[in-house]
Amino acid sequence: MxxxxxxxxxxxxxxxxxxxxxxxxxxxxxxxxxxxxxxxxxxxxxxxxxxxxxxxxxxxxxxxxxxxxxxxxxxxxxxxxxxxxxxxxxxxxxxxxxxxxxxxxxxxxxxDLVVDRSAYDRILQAGGFVSVRTGAAPDGNTIPVPKDVADRAFTSATCIGCGACAAACPSASASLFVAAKISHLGLLPQGQTERNSRVRMMLAQMDKEGFGHCSNHAECQSACPKEIDIGRIARMNRDLGRSFIRRT
Amino acid sequence: MNAELVANDPTGPLENRWTKHRFDMALVNPANRKKYQVIVVGTGLAGGSAAATLGEMGYQVKSFCFQDSPRRAHSIAAQGGINAAKNYQNDGDSVWRLFYDTIKGGDFRSRESNTYRLAEISVNIIDQAVAQGVPFAREYSGLLANRSFGGAQVSRTFYARGQTGQQLLLGAYQALNRQIAAGSVTLFPRTEMLELIVIDGRARGIVTRNLVDGKIESHTADCVVLCTGGYGNAYYLSTNAKGCNTSAAWRAHRHGAYFANPCFTQIHPTCIPQSGAYQSKLTLMSESLRNDGRVWAPIASAAQADNAADISEDQRDYFLERRYPAFGNLVPRDIASRAAKEVCDENRGVGPEVNGKRLGVYLDFSEAIDRLGESAIRERYGNLFEMYERITGESPYRTPMRIYPAIHYAMGGLWVDYNLMTSIDGLFATGECNFSDHGANRLGASALMQGLADGYFIVPYSVGNFLARHQAGDIANDHAAVADAVRNVRDRIKRLLNAPDAKHPPEYFHRKVGQILWDHCSMTRDPADLRTALKQFPPLRDQFWREVKVTGSGEAFNQTLERAGRIADFLELGELMCLDALDREESCGSHARTDHVTAEGEAKRDDENYSYVAAWEFSGDCSAPILHKEQLRFEFVHPSVRSYK
CATH class of the missing domain: 3.10.20.30 (Beta-grasp domain)
Known part of the structure; x- marks a missing residue:
C-alpha cells in the first residue's frame, strides 16, 4: 500500500x-x-x-x-x-x-521524534525502591504473599516507563507512571517500611520535574500499552493521605 | 602459540571452593573504598546489579548505558524464568543437581568450579529479588511458585508470568536508582563506550561518545567491568534488541582480552517465523510454551496446506515426541531447533513461503486447552499469545502457533578466569558478555541466573580482591594512553563519515554479514562451507570501509553513525566466529558439524581432542588470531553422551 x-x-x-x-x-x-x-x-x-x-x-x-x-x-x-x-x-x-x-x-x-525521558528515572530515584542491601535478604519463602496481592503487585509492576501516559494526559501528568510503582511496592509486605516516604518523595519529584497533576481524564489508561488502570492513581492518593496520619 | 590458560580456580572439594576462595580474597577496608573508582559498562542484569552492589559497598561507581535509561537494557525482554536450586517443590532438586544439569546442558564445555558456584549462588538471587519486591508468581498458599523449564526434570524455575527478565531487571534498576540517589553511582545514559584505555597492561578507563551531542570523553578508573551483553546481532536477524552489539567487548579484544568460544551461539527453537525481506528482528516466544504445546508438521510435503485445520490428524507428525519419547516436546533447545530445521529442509514446513520455502512448524495448544481449559492457558501464557496475535494476526487459542529457530544467546564471549577477570589486568566481564558458565549450550532459565550471580554476588568480591592489591590512583587526562585512545575514536568516526565511495546504508552490510553467519555458522556447520564463508569477510570489510554511507555529522545525535560503528565490529567478529567453528572439529552443544554425526544423525562430541575452551588472541590481523587453549578437567562429573531418546 x-x-x-x-x-x-x-x-x-x-x-x-x-x-x-x-x-x-x-x-x-x-x-x-x-x-x-x-x-x-x-x-x-x-x-x-x-x-x-x-x-x-x-x-x-x-x-x-x-x-x-x-x-x-x-x-x-x-x-x-x-x-x-x-x-x-x-x-x-x-x-x-x-x-x-x-x-x-x-x-x-x-x-525529531526522540525525547529526553530522564525525568522518569529521577522520579524513581526519589524513592521507587526497597532499601535492601545485596546479601541481606531472608529466605524467599519467609514471607508468604497472598496470590491475589502478588498478582496485583505484578500488574502494577508491568509498567515499561515509555511515557505514553504523560503524553496522553491533557495536564501532562506522570500520575499513572508514579502510581504504578507506588502500587507495586505498596501492595507487597517488602514495601511497607518505606511506604509513606516513598509516595511523598516520588510525588514531590514529579512536581519538580514539571509534570502536571491528575485531572481525571483517564486518557493515560487508554494510552498505556500495558493497560495499567487509573485505580492505581486513587490508591496513590489514598497512600499520600494515609502518610500524614499513620506512621507506617 | 597454545600457551595454557590458567583459570585461577580453587582446588579441593567442589562444594567448599567458593567459600574458601571468598575467605582467601583480599578485602578493601570500608573507609578506603571511596578512594577507588570503578567503571561499569552496561545496565542489564549483570551491569545494573554490579553497579548497585559496588556503589552500596562504598566504591565510586560510574555506570554507562547507550539506551536513554538503564531500565531499557535487553535483559528486560527475557520471558521465561530463572532457575534456583531451592527445592521448594520437594522434587529432589539440589545445588548438585542444578550444577550437573547446567554442565551437562552445556555439553561438558564449561568449568566445574564456575558452574558449581553458579548453582550455589542461585538460591541467594531469589531471596535478593523477593526482598526487592520482585513480584514472582505465587501459589494460593502465598508461597513462591515454580515450573519445569526447557528440559529440566525438576520444577526449579521461578517466574513472573512471561516477563521474568523485566521484573528482575526492574529489581536491579531499583537497587541502582537507590545508589544513584545516594550519590555512590553516577549514571551516564545515552553514552556509548567506543574504546578501552589500557596503561601498562592494565585497564584504566574507557572513551565514550555522548549519543546526544556527539561529545567524545575519556573516563579513567581503578578498574573496568564490562557487562555489555552478547553478540547475537552479528546474525542481523535475531531475538536481540536492535541496539545489542559487541563493540565494547570487541574493543577490549583488540587490546588483548581473549575472546572465548565465539562460535558457541544458541539458537532458540520457538521464535515467530520471518514474514518478509524487510524484517528487522525476530520475536521470541518463551520456550515455556513447550510445556503445554505440541510441536508438529505435516507427515510429508504432499500434506502441506495453508491452514493447520486442513491437515488431518493422521497426516501430522509430532516429530519431537516421536524421536525423543522420554523428553518429547521438552528436549533441549539445540535438539528442538535442528529437528525443526530438518523438517523444513524436507519441505514439510508450514506458514507463508519466504524465498520459495515454508520456514516454520506448528506449536499446537488445542490438546492443552481441551485438558486444562482456556482460562488456565491464558493464565500461563496470556501475554505471549497476545504478542503472537499482534504480530501475525492469528490467535493461538484458535489456530496453532507457527515457530522457527532464531539466534537468541551467545555462550561465547570474553574469556575470564574464576574471578571473572579477562586476560587484561583490571578488566572484568560479567553476564552474557563473558563466556564462562554455559559451555556449548545454555539451559533455559539460566541466563538471568548467571547475570545476577555475576553482578550481585561474584564481581563485587573479585573487584575488591583486585583493588585491595592496587593503590587507588588518578590518571591524568593528558596521559599519552588516554590521548591515543581518544584520537583512535575520533579517527574511526571520521572514517565512518567519509567513506570514499559512500553508497550503501550500514544495514546493507549488516544483512550481508548476517546471511553469511546464518547460512554457515548457525546450528549446522560444514567445514567446506565455513572455508567459503571465511573468504568473504576481508573483501566485505574492504567494501564496508569504502562504501558505507553515514549521513549527518559526528557532533550531533546520529543513529546511523552509531549503527555503522557497531556493524564494523560485527564484520570482524563474524570472521572469528567462523574460524572458531572451523577449528572445533566436533558436534557439541548448540551446533552440529556435518562431518561429526552418528549413524542416526545425532551430534557426536569429541572429548579426547576438543575438551577445551578456545580463547582467541587478537594478532593485529583479523584473519589470523592466535589460539590459546584452556583444557577443561572434570574431577566430579563424568562427561556423558547426552541422550534424550
Missing part, C-alpha cells in the same frame, strides 16, 4: 520544528510501523538526506524505548500496543499519517 507521512522534524531541543511530508510506497501489511520507517530511512540515506530519528530497541513491546504519537494517539490507534508492535495492517492504502514526538514539557525533544 501507499501512504503519506507527515513527520515532525527538529534538529535539536532549541530549534523550532516542522512537519516534513514523505510519500512511501509498497508498504507491506505485515511490516511493523518501525520497519516501515526503517525502509523510509534507508531510502533517505541513499539519497543523501538525513534519516528521521526515533527511539527503538527491543521491538517486542517491553523495553519502553519507542515513543511516537501517531495520528494524535501515543503509540498509535491499537489498544494495549507499543509503537514497535503496531503493524501496517492497521492502516489502509492511501492513508495520511501524522507522526509526532511525545508532547510533554518535562520530556524535551532531543531530535
Amino acid at each position: 501507499n501512504l503519506t507521512l507527515n513527520i515532525w522534524r527538529q534538529s535539536d531541543p532549541e530549534s523550532p520544528g516542522n512537519f516534513d511530508v514523505f510519500n512511501v510506497s509498497d508498504v507491506s501489511p505485515d511490516m511493523s510501523f518501525l520497519e516501515m520507517l526503517d525502509v523510509l530511512n534507508e531510502g533517505l540515506i541513499v539519497h543523501d538526506e538525513e534519516p528521521v530519528a526515533f527511539d527503538y530497541d527491543c521491538r517486542e513491546g517491553i523495553c519502553g524505548a519507542c515513543s511516537l504519537v501517531i495520528n494524535g494517539s501515543p503509540h498509535g490507534p491499537q489498544k494495549a500496543t507499543t509503537t514497535c508492535q503496531l503493524y501496517m495492517r492497521e492502516f489502509s492504502d492511501g492513508e495520511e499519517v501524522w507522526i509526532e514526538p511525545w508532547r510533554v514539557g518535562a520530556f524535551p525533544v532531543v531530535r
Whole structure:
C-alpha cells in the first residue's frame, strides 16, 4: 500500500520544528510501523538526506524505548500496543499519517521524534525502591504473599516507563507512571517500611520535574500499552493521605 | 602459540571452593573504598546489579548505558524464568543437581568450579529479588511458585508470568536508582563506550561518545567491568534488541582480552517465523510454551496446506515426541531447533513461503486447552499469545502457533578466569558478555541466573580482591594512553563519515554479514562451507570501509553513525566466529558439524581432542588470531553422551 507521512522534524531541543511530508510506497501489511520507517530511512540515506530519528530497541513491546504519537494517539490507534508492535495492517492504502514526538514539557525533544525521558528515572530515584542491601535478604519463602496481592503487585509492576501516559494526559501528568510503582511496592509486605516516604518523595519529584497533576481524564489508561488502570492513581492518593496520619 | 590458560580456580572439594576462595580474597577496608573508582559498562542484569552492589559497598561507581535509561537494557525482554536450586517443590532438586544439569546442558564445555558456584549462588538471587519486591508468581498458599523449564526434570524455575527478565531487571534498576540517589553511582545514559584505555597492561578507563551531542570523553578508573551483553546481532536477524552489539567487548579484544568460544551461539527453537525481506528482528516466544504445546508438521510435503485445520490428524507428525519419547516436546533447545530445521529442509514446513520455502512448524495448544481449559492457558501464557496475535494476526487459542529457530544467546564471549577477570589486568566481564558458565549450550532459565550471580554476588568480591592489591590512583587526562585512545575514536568516526565511495546504508552490510553467519555458522556447520564463508569477510570489510554511507555529522545525535560503528565490529567478529567453528572439529552443544554425526544423525562430541575452551588472541590481523587453549578437567562429573531418546 501507499501512504503519506507527515513527520515532525527538529534538529535539536532549541530549534523550532516542522512537519516534513514523505510519500512511501509498497508498504507491506505485515511490516511493523518501525520497519516501515526503517525502509523510509534507508531510502533517505541513499539519497543523501538525513534519516528521521526515533527511539527503538527491543521491538517486542517491553523495553519502553519507542515513543511516537501517531495520528494524535501515543503509540498509535491499537489498544494495549507499543509503537514497535503496531503493524501496517492497521492502516489502509492511501492513508495520511501524522507522526509526532511525545508532547510533554518535562520530556524535551532531543531530535525529531526522540525525547529526553530522564525525568522518569529521577522520579524513581526519589524513592521507587526497597532499601535492601545485596546479601541481606531472608529466605524467599519467609514471607508468604497472598496470590491475589502478588498478582496485583505484578500488574502494577508491568509498567515499561515509555511515557505514553504523560503524553496522553491533557495536564501532562506522570500520575499513572508514579502510581504504578507506588502500587507495586505498596501492595507487597517488602514495601511497607518505606511506604509513606516513598509516595511523598516520588510525588514531590514529579512536581519538580514539571509534570502536571491528575485531572481525571483517564486518557493515560487508554494510552498505556500495558493497560495499567487509573485505580492505581486513587490508591496513590489514598497512600499520600494515609502518610500524614499513620506512621507506617 | 597454545600457551595454557590458567583459570585461577580453587582446588579441593567442589562444594567448599567458593567459600574458601571468598575467605582467601583480599578485602578493601570500608573507609578506603571511596578512594577507588570503578567503571561499569552496561545496565542489564549483570551491569545494573554490579553497579548497585559496588556503589552500596562504598566504591565510586560510574555506570554507562547507550539506551536513554538503564531500565531499557535487553535483559528486560527475557520471558521465561530463572532457575534456583531451592527445592521448594520437594522434587529432589539440589545445588548438585542444578550444577550437573547446567554442565551437562552445556555439553561438558564449561568449568566445574564456575558452574558449581553458579548453582550455589542461585538460591541467594531469589531471596535478593523477593526482598526487592520482585513480584514472582505465587501459589494460593502465598508461597513462591515454580515450573519445569526447557528440559529440566525438576520444577526449579521461578517466574513472573512471561516477563521474568523485566521484573528482575526492574529489581536491579531499583537497587541502582537507590545508589544513584545516594550519590555512590553516577549514571551516564545515552553514552556509548567506543574504546578501552589500557596503561601498562592494565585497564584504566574507557572513551565514550555522548549519543546526544556527539561529545567524545575519556573516563579513567581503578578498574573496568564490562557487562555489555552478547553478540547475537552479528546474525542481523535475531531475538536481540536492535541496539545489542559487541563493540565494547570487541574493543577490549583488540587490546588483548581473549575472546572465548565465539562460535558457541544458541539458537532458540520457538521464535515467530520471518514474514518478509524487510524484517528487522525476530520475536521470541518463551520456550515455556513447550510445556503445554505440541510441536508438529505435516507427515510429508504432499500434506502441506495453508491452514493447520486442513491437515488431518493422521497426516501430522509430532516429530519431537516421536524421536525423543522420554523428553518429547521438552528436549533441549539445540535438539528442538535442528529437528525443526530438518523438517523444513524436507519441505514439510508450514506458514507463508519466504524465498520459495515454508520456514516454520506448528506449536499446537488445542490438546492443552481441551485438558486444562482456556482460562488456565491464558493464565500461563496470556501475554505471549497476545504478542503472537499482534504480530501475525492469528490467535493461538484458535489456530496453532507457527515457530522457527532464531539466534537468541551467545555462550561465547570474553574469556575470564574464576574471578571473572579477562586476560587484561583490571578488566572484568560479567553476564552474557563473558563466556564462562554455559559451555556449548545454555539451559533455559539460566541466563538471568548467571547475570545476577555475576553482578550481585561474584564481581563485587573479585573487584575488591583486585583493588585491595592496587593503590587507588588518578590518571591524568593528558596521559599519552588516554590521548591515543581518544584520537583512535575520533579517527574511526571520521572514517565512518567519509567513506570514499559512500553508497550503501550500514544495514546493507549488516544483512550481508548476517546471511553469511546464518547460512554457515548457525546450528549446522560444514567445514567446506565455513572455508567459503571465511573468504568473504576481508573483501566485505574492504567494501564496508569504502562504501558505507553515514549521513549527518559526528557532533550531533546520529543513529546511523552509531549503527555503522557497531556493524564494523560485527564484520570482524563474524570472521572469528567462523574460524572458531572451523577449528572445533566436533558436534557439541548448540551446533552440529556435518562431518561429526552418528549413524542416526545425532551430534557426536569429541572429548579426547576438543575438551577445551578456545580463547582467541587478537594478532593485529583479523584473519589470523592466535589460539590459546584452556583444557577443561572434570574431577566430579563424568562427561556423558547426552541422550534424550
